[in-house]
Amino acid sequence: MSKQDSAARAAAISFRQLRLFAAIGDLKSVRRASEECSLSQPAVTQALAKLEEQIGSVLVDRRASGSYLNELGDLFHARIRRFFEQAEQAIMEAGAADTKVAARAIMNRFTRSQIRTVVGAIEHGSFDRASESVGISSASLQRAARDLESNLGVPLFYRTAAGVLVSPLGSQFGRHMKLALQEIEWGIEELEAAQGGATRQMVIGAMPFGGSVLLASVLDDFLRLHPRADIRIMNESAAEMAKCLRAGDVDFVIGLLPELESGEVVREPLARTPYSVVARRGHPLTRLGKVSIEDLRAYDWVTGTDGSSRRACFERIFADGPAPQTSLATCALPVIRHLLKRSDRLTLMTSYELEHEDSLRAVLYDPITPVPSLGITMRASWLPTRMHQDFIDLIRAHVSAPRPHLRDVG
Structure with missing residues (x-):
């Protein structure tokens, strides 16, 4: 399954469906989930059936004693919980809510079109370019933007002679929501992989020099393990790669670790070189x-x-x-x-x-300090899929193999 396929399938699922599914998993009961969401039990059952049809997987086992998440349901539920947790955290960081309860209430008012507005605007730079990309009129996007700001209670956009632009706060909120939405895509792809389906695309950042060399050393082994994997390798400068990682445009980065600390990323040093x-x-x-x-x-x-x-x-x-x-x-x-x-x-x-x-x-010159580390840079809140984890494990094993020119970290 391509990245575009998983994104399209994820985009077709409403936030309401996901909230109902999350409630079923949390409460382990369709009846209690219907009460929690103030809906009839048949309405919840119907929404669940539609969700299962959309993603092509049965998530809940129906028994005489009740309805319970099966193994696939548990897998998908973990991703959907992460989606809501990250979305609610984005709402709080935007200054729209002081508590998780308040953030959850705001999140319940959001629609797909509203979030698509801010994510599209930050990805394309303007409403006009975003509307061309998603096939919706600029006027419709701007209406959705006003609804989003009204629900959030925080201004995210501003008008200029060049048109409506995203504010710095709006860019931050949109970036966080984009990362949250990726959890839905990864959840669908993990279900596919668990059932022997196609493997998703993996985007790896390779830092200049060491990153590319290290990747080349493990790619054959990884492709033997995942022969249907679709790997895209991105090469950028250190500054540009950091932006791509924070924006979710790359899954993780291999190579020399950045010297500057950032609360948004974690660095795993593997060896000093x-x-x-x-x-x-x-x-x-x-x-x-x-x-x-x-x-x-x-x-x-x-x-x-x-x-x-x-x-x-x-x-x-x-x-x-x-x-x-x-x-x-x-x-x-x-x-x-x-x-x-x-x-x-x-x-x-x-x-x-x-x-x-x-x-x-x-050449024979004095030892140069400080000694940089070769390793993996990841987003702090990232949860790798099984395929990601297999690749990372191969990187760790390759670097830990005895080499006189590498020094162990620790």
């Missing part, structure tokens, strides 16, 4: 017994892009004096390899990266 100054085979510096800082200043360098850990390391090395010539800044390994092989330029590489470069050598 020290930086070395690197040059081509036969470079004049590779013939020296010991290289000084002045030796390094005498050559042109290829540095990392702004915001990357490689660029920060370069700046620390030369912090106490003039920096060498840096005509080129890139995170593209093929470009760096080409430039170094055909010149006397220098760059920085981690020991893990250098292991895979036969034409490059480390």
Whole structure:
């Protein structure tokens, strides 16, 4: 099942259906769920039957003693509980409610079209572009936006000469709701996988250099385990990758861990991999017994892009004096390899990266600190699917295999 298929199926399910299903799972009774939601028992039963038809799975076993979630129902219920918890947290962080009870009451008034409005606006930049994408008129989206603001009691949009735009608070709220909605999609995909169906698309962020090398080392093993997996690998700068991760556009990121802490992401260091100054085979510096800082200043360098850990390391090395010539800044390994092989330029590489470069050598310079870590960066609230977990376990096993150039974390 493609990402588009799961998203379309998830979008067809109303929040009301999900609230009723969550109540059945919480209360372990259709009758009690109907009382909790102030609906008749036949209405709840009908809504449940429609939900099961939409997702193609039986979620509840009907017995003489009552109706109970089966194994698939428990699987889906866990995702739907996470959806509501994250949505209610987004409402509280927007300043619309002080308690979970109040946030739940607001969430119960939301409709799909209202949430689609703010998510579409932040993804496409304006109501006009969002309306083109979802096939709804801009006027209809703006009506839904007004209804959303009315239900929330907090302004999310503002009008300019260029049209209606999303405020910073609206962007934050929309991003959090987008992440919450992904739980529904993942719930559907987990049901498919549990029944031997198609496997969902997995989007992995690969940090420049180490991330791509590490991914390439485990992809074959993973595809043998999940032969129908649909993997998309995203390569971006460190700053752009952080944005993609927080927005839910990538599931997790592999490579050098960011130096800056963030409450929205968690970092799992797997191994420390020290930086070395690197040059081509036969470079004049590779013939020296010991290289000084002045030796390094005498050559042109290829540095990392702004915001990357490689660029920060370069700046620390030369912090106490003039920096060498840096005509080129890139995170593209093929470009760096080409430039170094055909010149006397220098760059920085981690020991893990250098292991895979036969034409490059480390020069004998002092140990460079701090030593970066290779690992996995994930959203703090993320719950991986079985497929995600299998991939992460393979990464852990690969990095933990004995290698003299990697140092254990701990």
